Amino acid sequence: ADATVTIESWRQDDIQVWQEKIIPAFEAKHPGIKVVFAPTAQTEYNASLNAKLDAGSAGDIITCRPFDASLELFKKKQLADLTDLKGLENFTPVAKAAWSTDDGKSTFCVPMASVIHGFIYNKDAFDKLGISIPKTEDEFFAALDKIKSDGTYIPMAMGTKEMWEAATMGYQNIGPNYWKGEEGRAALISGKQKLTDADWVKPYEELVKWKPYLGDGFEAQTYSDSQNLFTLGRAAIYPAGSWEIALFNSQAQFKMGAFPPPVPKAGDQGYISDHPDIAVGLNSKSPHAAEAKTFLEWVASPEFASIYANALPGFFSLNSSPVKMSDPLAREFVSWRGPYKSTVRSTYQILSRGTPNLENETWVESANVINGTDTPAVAGEKLQKGLDSWYKPAAAK
Amino acid sequence: MGNLHLASVRKFYGTHEVLKGVDLKVDDGEFVVFVGPSGCGKSTLLRAIAGLEDISQGSILIDNADVSHAPPAKRGIAMVFQSYALYPHLSVRDNMGLGLKQAGTPKAEIDQRVSHASSMLSLEPYLARRPTELSGGQRQRVAIGRAVVREPKLFLFDEPLSNLDAALRVQTRLEIAKLHRRLKATMIYVTHDQVEAMTLADRIVVLSAGKIEQVGSPMELYNKPANLFVAGFIGSPQMNFIEAGRIGMQGLKTLGIRPEHVTLSRVEGAWPAIIVYVEHLGADTIVYLESETLGHVTARLFGEHAYAPNERVFVSFPESHAHRFDNDGNAIRR
Amino acid sequence: MGNLHLASVRKFYGTHEVLKGVDLKVDDGEFVVFVGPSGCGKSTLLRAIAGLEDISQGSILIDNADVSHAPPAKRGIAMVFQSYALYPHLSVRDNMGLGLKQAGTPKAEIDQRVSHASSMLSLEPYLARRPTELSGGQRQRVAIGRAVVREPKLFLFDEPLSNLDAALRVQTRLEIAKLHRRLKATMIYVTHDQVEAMTLADRIVVLSAGKIEQVGSPMELYNKPANLFVAGFIGSPQMNFIEAGRIGMQGLKTLGIRPEHVTLSRVEGAWPAIIVYVEHLGADTIVYLESETLGHVTARLFGEHAYAPNERVFVSFPESHAHRFDNDGNAIRR
Amino acid sequence: MNDKIDGTVIDVRKATRWHIGAFLLPAFLVYSAVMILPLAETLRQSFYNDVDGALTFVGLANYKVLFGDARWSHDLWNAFRNNLVFFAIHMCVQNPIGIALAALLSTRKLRFAALYRTAIFLPALLSFVIVGFIWKLILSPIWGVAPYLLDLVELKWIFAPWLGRTDSALVALSLISVWQWIGVPMMLIYAALLSIPDEVIEAAECDGITGWSQFWKIKLPLVLPAIGIISVLTFVGNFNAFDLIYTAQGALAGPDGSTDILGTFLYRTFFGYQLQLGDRSMGATVATVMFLIILAGVSLYLFTIQRRLRRYQF
Amino acid sequence: MSKARTSHFRTGFVHLALISYTIIALFPVFLTVINSFKDRASIFRSPMAPPNPSSFSLIGYDTVLAQGNFGLYFYNSGVVTVASIFFVLLFGAMAAFALSEYRFRGNWLIGLYMAIGIMIPIRLSTVAILQGMVATGLVNTKTALILVYTAQGIPLAIFILSEFMRTVSDDLKNAGRIDGLSEYAIFFRLVLPLVRPAMATVAVFTMIPIWNDLWFPLILAPSEATKTVTLGSQIFIGQFVTNWNAVLAALSLAILPIVTLYVIFSRQLIRGITAGAVK
Numbered sequence A: 001a002d003a004t005v006t007i008e009s010w011r012q013d014d015i016q017v018w019q020e021k022i023i024p025a026f027e028a029k030h031p032g033i034k035v036v037f038a039p040t041a042q043t044e045y046n047a048s049l050n051a052k053l054d055a056g057s058a059g060d061i062i063t064c065r066p067f068d069a070s071l072e073l074f075k076k077k078q079l080a081d082l083t084d085l086k087g088l089e090n091f092t093p094v095a096k097a098a099w100s101t102d103d104g105k106s107t108f109c110v111p112m113a114s115v116i117h118g119f120i121y122n123k124d125a126f127d128k129l130g131i132s133i134p135k136t137e138d139e140f141f142a143a144l145d146k147i148k149s150d151g152t153y154i155p156m157a158m159g160t161k162e163m164w165e166a167a168t169m170g171y172q173n174i175g176p177n178y179w180k181g182e183e184g185r186a187a188l189i190s191g192k193q194k195l196t197d198a199d200w201v202k203p204y205e206e207l208v209k210w211k212p213y214l215g216d217g218f219e220a221q222t223y224s225d226s227q228n229l230f231t232l233g234r235a236a237i238y239p240a241g242s243w244e245i246a247l248f249n250s251q252a253q254f255k256m257g258a259f260p261p262p263v264p265k266a267g268d269q270g271y272i273s274d275h276p277d278i279a280v281g282l283n284s285k286s287p288h289a290a291e292a293k294t295f296l297e298w299v300a301s302p303e304f305a306s307i308y309a310n311a312l313p314g315f316f317s318l319n320s321s322p323v324k325m326s327d328p329l330a331r332e333f334v335s336w337r338g339p340y341k342s343t344v345r346s347t348y349q350i351l352s353r354g355t356p357n358l359e360n361e362t363w364v365e366s367a368n369v370i371n372g373t374d375t376p377a378v379a380g381e382k383l384q385k386g387l388d389s390w391y392k393p394a395a396a397k
Numbered sequence B, C: 001m002g003n004l005h006l007a008s009v010r011k012f013y014g015t016h017e018v019l020k021g022v023d024l025k026v027d028d029g030e031f032v033v034f035v036g037p038s039g040c041g042k043s044t045l046l047r048a049i050a051g052l053e054d055i056s057q058g059s060i061l062i063d064n065a066d067v068s069h070a071p072p073a074k075r076g077i078a079m080v081f082q083s084y085a086l087y088p089h090l091s092v093r094d095n096m097g098l099g100l101k102q103a104g105t106p107k108a109e110i111d112q113r114v115s116h117a118s119s120m121l122s123l124e125p126y127l128a129r130r131p132t133e134l135s136g137g138q139r140q141r142v143a144i145g146r147a148v149v150r151e152p153k154l155f156l157f158d159e160p161l162s163n164l165d166a167a168l169r170v171q172t173r174l175e176i177a178k179l180h181r182r183l184k185a186t187m188i189y190v191t192h193d194q195v196e197a198m199t200l201a202d203r204i205v206v207l208s209a210g211k212i213e214q215v216g217s218p219m220e221l222y223n224k225p226a227n228l229f230v231a232g233f234i235g236s237p238q239m240n241f242i243e244a245g246r247i248g249m250q251g252l253k254t255l256g257i258r259p260e261h262v263t264l265s266r267v268e269g270a271w272p273a274i275i276v277y278v279e280h281l282g283a284d285t286i287v288y289l290e291s292e293t294l295g296h297v298t299a300r301l302f303g304e305h306a307y308a309p310n311e312r313v314f315v316s317f318p319e320s321h322a323h324r325f326d327n328d329g330n331a332i333r334r
Numbered sequence D: 001m002n003d004k005i006d007g008t009v010i011d012v013r014k015a016t017r018w019h020i021g022a023f024l025l026p027a028f029l030v031y032s033a034v035m036i037l038p039l040a041e042t043l044r045q046s047f048y049n050d051v052d053g054a055l056t057f058v059g060l061a062n063y064k065v066l067f068g069d070a071r072w073s074h075d076l077w078n079a080f081r082n083n084l085v086f087f088a089i090h091m092c093v094q095n096p097i098g099i100a101l102a103a104l105l106s107t108r109k110l111r112f113a114a115l116y117r118t119a120i121f122l123p124a125l126l127s128f129v130i131v132g133f134i135w136k137l138i139l140s141p142i143w144g145v146a147p148y149l150l151d152l153v154e155l156k157w158i159f160a161p162w163l164g165r166t167d168s169a170l171v172a173l174s175l176i177s178v179w180q181w182i183g184v185p186m187m188l189i190y191a192a193l194l195s196i197p198d199e200v201i202e203a204a205e206c207d208g209i210t211g212w213s214q215f216w217k218i219k220l221p222l223v224l225p226a227i228g229i230i231s232v233l234t235f236v237g238n239f240n241a242f243d244l245i246y247t248a249q250g251a252l253a254g255p256d257g258s259t260d261i262l263g264t265f266l267y268r269t270f271f272g273y274q275l276q277l278g279d280r281s282m283g284a285t286v287a288t289v290m291f292l293i294i295l296a297g298v299s300l301y302l303f304t305i306q307r308r309l310r311r312y313q314f
Numbered sequence E: 001m002s003k004a005r006t007s008h009f010r011t012g013f014v015h016l017a018l019i020s021y022t023i024i025a026l027f028p029v030f031l032t033v034i035n036s037f038k039d040r041a042s043i044f045r046s047p048m049a050p051p052n053p054s055s056f057s058l059i060g061y062d063t064v065l066a067q068g069n070f071g072l073y074f075y076n077s078g079v080v081t082v083a084s085i086f087f088v089l090l091f092g093a094m095a096a097f098a099l100s101e102y103r104f105r106g107n108w109l110i111g112l113y114m115a116i117g118i119m120i121p122i123r124l125s126t127v128a129i130l131q132g133m134v135a136t137g138l139v140n141t142k143t144a145l146i147l148v149y150t151a152q153g154i155p156l157a158i159f160i161l162s163e164f165m166r167t168v169s170d171d172l173k174n175a176g177r178i179d180g181l182s183e184y185a186i187f188f189r190l191v192l193p194l195v196r197p198a199m200a201t202v203a204v205f206t207m208i209p210i211w212n213d214l215w216f217p218l219i220l221a222p223s224e225a226t227k228t229v230t231l232g233s234q235i236f237i238g239q240f241v242t243n244w245n246a247v248l249a250a251l252s253l254a255i256l257p258i259v260t261l262y263v264i265f266s267r268q269l270i271r272g273i274t275a276g277a278v279k
């Protein structure tokens, strides 16, 4: 009989893509292996996956969150070591970093995609108001002012209700320009820089300036409110992640464009957050380990990269072999990879390993800063204090 | 004040007609007793007067005002329920006082009325108890007390003494009569006890199957029952009914003779009979006989008598005391 | 089979002693009636026999077996509750049949017994109804029927006829007597009705405040009451008590004379008296008198009499019928 | 005089009452096996922690962290305080209104009673997901339903993005929860009111005790045990609550932790959230503390209030 | 027909109060339902307007019904819910009867023990439960869910029912005992029918968390064959979904069956006929 390989995932939205494109492509090549895509709600995924792994009822293939969450599973020996998997050589160490041990020696997931932050804008609105793409901070705020004074559009669609918008689409979006991407991130991890340093507080000061351009009652505006505001044409700019592309394409009735986070001053080196987001690993207790490995090998192949990236524009392949994409918006995002320096979200690696968790704290403080509950300086202090309470970086010793 | 007028009151439970057009006028201050066989509609009628049961047809007037659709609270009545319906969470004292308290009666007066009622009903030792801690008779007395303290213009009593012992029953009966005289309130009283009915009532209403059979003073009903039903219902033991034809009487169907008017003799008399059964009640002796001509005959003899079953005796009765009924069961007046 | 033995049964509610040491032997097949004033402990005693109330002391033997601690179901009894305790969710038929069904009696026999009981109690039209849809008397009959169909060896009846009308009461009483003869079951019966007690009982037990005052056949109690309490309790209207000193009698404290033994005369007699109140009951006339020497006197006259209040009459009574009581209230036997 | 006997009644039925065991057994078995044993297993972890990758017995160390560590204890007490507010609002708004609705519904011969009952209970039937979603929409300043409605009654000025403000979010959520759960006290009290015999109410009517005073003086005292139950259920429910806040405000119970209650705190700790990994040991510790708080409340009720409540048999 | 017992004024007030609250209770639901029939732009532009020809759209329902096997999901939810309610009511009522009817040593202790279940969320023991189910091979069966829900519902049932059982007249139970009914018969034939309103209430309370639960179906029985409606429709309500048509349609659809179940149970609320039991 056919062996059935089950995939655990939080990507419920992708169910159609898997069922209609990815799985048939695989099964056509590998008769005798059946693949079932069994997603869970994203909010429940970690908890339910952990429970299932502990009890031994989890699926064969595990979709991996980046960094610590998966590392933890690997340490508990719930994810198999895939260092020697055929096809992993298709990925650069940087691409694999999110799913490798700190020392980079072992890799336990096959990277699938990363997401890039930036701003999506309503092209029709920009054209109508005669605004060109802002390159620098000043241009950015000038554009916002212009939209605001016109009054037809809400300048920017973002809310603080769910907090993560403020942190992810706000702080992590524009921040790398100030802390200089990987350089600052590494310094933070090593303890050479602190969150109270100007490089890390500056993005908050920028965020504070966003407040007047957000919609009425942005404090209670949810993520889907923001999405709808933008796609229904009521807002001009949307601080975004590339994962929005597919949805926006299907919902927006106007032309869209995208621009990367504006640099502080003209001529500055620009940075973008190009964040590894999703990968797949092998449940070490899988009864169909061989078949599952076959599948993973296929995921590591350029073929998969091409199917995936085109089926889900906005999720950019991490595979070294270049992928041809058809979606213009996606191409726009990915085109920044050259001129802009890529970095991952500052809080993801190592720094969110303890309690309090820097990522979650950053959500709270980003929202607080925009809401006016905390000043940028206070926010920095709070974050650093939380981090200090458990994190002892090598440099500080 | 306090008069009551029922005009062709009818009541259905589903399609089952329980009250079949009851017409009755009760004067202010009158004491009217409802009697009738179990299930004839006495309680239903009382509840309709109280406003606890919607009537299906007809109207009810209290104090000349149509209250057919007024809520019970607006009718100025007090009621003693056949099932007591005490407030389980209140002490005996509060059970009695609650209605007054609600009406805003001053505390001192409530206390005074409650203590008066409870002494009248021998309830003093139980004032602090709750209904569950009382015996059946005690509960019934609380129910009476609750109605009595309110001193309304119209009292409705549904078999209020059925669970009391003879002595207490007599005593309470007298108290109710006294209360009636003192308050001059109208009282409607349902009972199965003939003595109560005869002694308390200004007028007795005999009901049968949802209809009034006869209304009249106790002696009127006793001496001049309008029909076989009333004749048989009033008086215990029941009146003897003898087929007139059997003893050669003409112009009537049935002859009725009360047991107390039947005389027995061992030596002579009109009809021979055999004693079937004898009940010795102390003050009276009830003798059940079987006569070939008369059929079953019951005789009630004053005092104790040494009759025994199977004895042969002679039965006689004075024709002057006989009641005559025609083919329809209606009394033939002389 | 079916005999009952109570040995110094005592029962407390909290610190309140309700049964103060009751000793009683009831033979198999006997019909024993409990009487006593309201609240004296009749129901409690019955419930103790049934096993519904734990007794605080003493023991209860049924069929010579100690059942003091046995659950009710094991005692082989049937009981009619003073509060009926019908199953509200079951029809009349099922109320009666449930016990049999539970015992695994064949359906045909259940039907037969239920229909027999319901015809005996005139309940046929109501078999499909639920208790809420019945009148008070009908409910009471269902309660009786429920006990009757089970035909156990020991019946406990708590005022089973209190809500029935006179005719039905006589009829049901006779049915119970018949049942008793047919089943030869032991029956314990609580009632307030003197007639019921006198006619049904083999023996009457008079209770007062949790103690037995006297046990005896009806005529024994009536003719030879052991003390003032029993003398006053048995017989209605109550026995007249006259202070012996007042009429110059020696060697006794109180003289008792039953109202039916008092004679009145307009012309001559032993003691003059004034009529206070007259009750006309049809078959009898009760005359309440006030005499200077005797105090209150009640006379019960057979038939109708035209006495009226405030009339002056002479009261007499035959000494042969008088009861004598000493200082402690105990009867002096001659 | 007879020698005085102690009036207490000893339960003398000595025969082994197997039926008691038989009645208890099925519930006991299922409940113990599926509920208590796993729970005990979980709570046990509060005495263990991960030391160098191995689960080790650490005694009360986890509790020391929870109460001693400034951050942990801040979160705990913040959640506890918020929870008290949450509970107080339910007790003061949900239960009185629920009881009042039940009283109105039990008006005799009320037409459409079943309809009203269903309508009022409907919110309780909805899943938290629906409730959170729909109220977020209604209160959303973007969608504009709430401002629009307030405008109708000239009250638009009081509108604010309530769910997004630290000073109003908790109250707003409590009221949403009240809206959702009001049917529960209503149903329970309604069922209790139904069991009051007609005749007692009729007697009250005859006594002139009608309307509200009938409710206060007759019905309320008779359903007091049911009110005790709803108070306990509210208490237990509120101190265990988490779903609504989880769905409406997210696991971080924002803004700025202002809607964090013990339940959300526990779930965040136990199951983790986003990058924060679930910490079973600390989670179990929080759960144990919560359990003790609730147990204390329930015991207080069981041993002081419930024992004093009189029950009436009908 | 006349209404003697309540004055019109009072009745009017009662209706007014109830209607007011009914509006409050229903408004959000009403909003959900009307908007589920509109196209996306209209939902946003005029949320309060009922659907009209230009805004009417069934796209939401099309989307929902196209996803997954909803017939089967409904069936699964139904089976799980009904079976769990049955066991909760049966076992819970039995235990409640034992605790409220008999005095025995350890009564209150068992009572307290049985109440623990409402004091800690059962979710915490997920891992242990799942391990147990894996060990017994019950993963991905409806039995697993039924077991968990039964255990979860029992404490509340006991808590509520034992209170209501205390109000059943002792005389009535005693009459049964004298009639020779065993304790079991007293429970099943007398007490259960008399606490029917409370049973219906408990049934409804039990039903809600079961029907709406997402967690245990996800953990214990996520397979296609055992999926419940809530799990199946959860797909529309995930965090990254802005497909309001589908969400609103799914929500509207999800309301229907549970309301139906509620109506069935609440029928039982009709007067438990108790009056007349005792005099």
Ligand SMILES: Nc1ncnc2c1ncn2[C@@H]1O[C@H](COP(=O)(O)OP(=O)(O)OP(=O)(O)O)[C@@H](O)[C@H]1O
Pocket: B132, B133, B134, B135, B136, B137, B138, B163, C013, C016, C018, C036, C037, C038, C039, C040, C041, C042, C043, C044, C045, C082
């Ligand atoms: N639960 C209780 N707590 C305290 N006292 C009680 C309780 N039940 C009954 N009593 C008292 O015990 C006494 C005996 O009650 P019981 O019911 O046996 O009287 P009874 O002889 O049947 O009276 P009745 O003829 O009125 O029915 C009464 O005085 C009553 O008040």
Ligand SMILES: Nc1ncnc2c1ncn2[C@@H]1O[C@H](COP(=O)(O)OP(=O)(O)OP(=O)(O)O)[C@@H](O)[C@H]1O
Pocket: B013, B016, B018, B036, B037, B038, B039, B040, B041, B042, B043, B044, B045, B082, C126, C132, C133, C134, C135, C136, C137, C138, C163
């Ligand atoms: N809810 C009801 N539904 C149907 N029939 C009913 C209902 N209530 C009473 N009845 C019937 O109506 C008739 C009259 O009942 P009611 O209670 O008035 O009798 P009653 O004269 O008071 O009898 P009793 O002397 O036995 O108390 C009875 O035959 C009874 O069965």
Ligand SMILES: [Mg+2]
Pocket: B042, B043, B044, B082, B158, C135, C136, C137
């Ligand atoms: Mg009646």
Ligand SMILES: [Mg+2]
Pocket: B135, B136, B137, C042, C043, C044, C082, C158
């Ligand atoms: Mg009694």
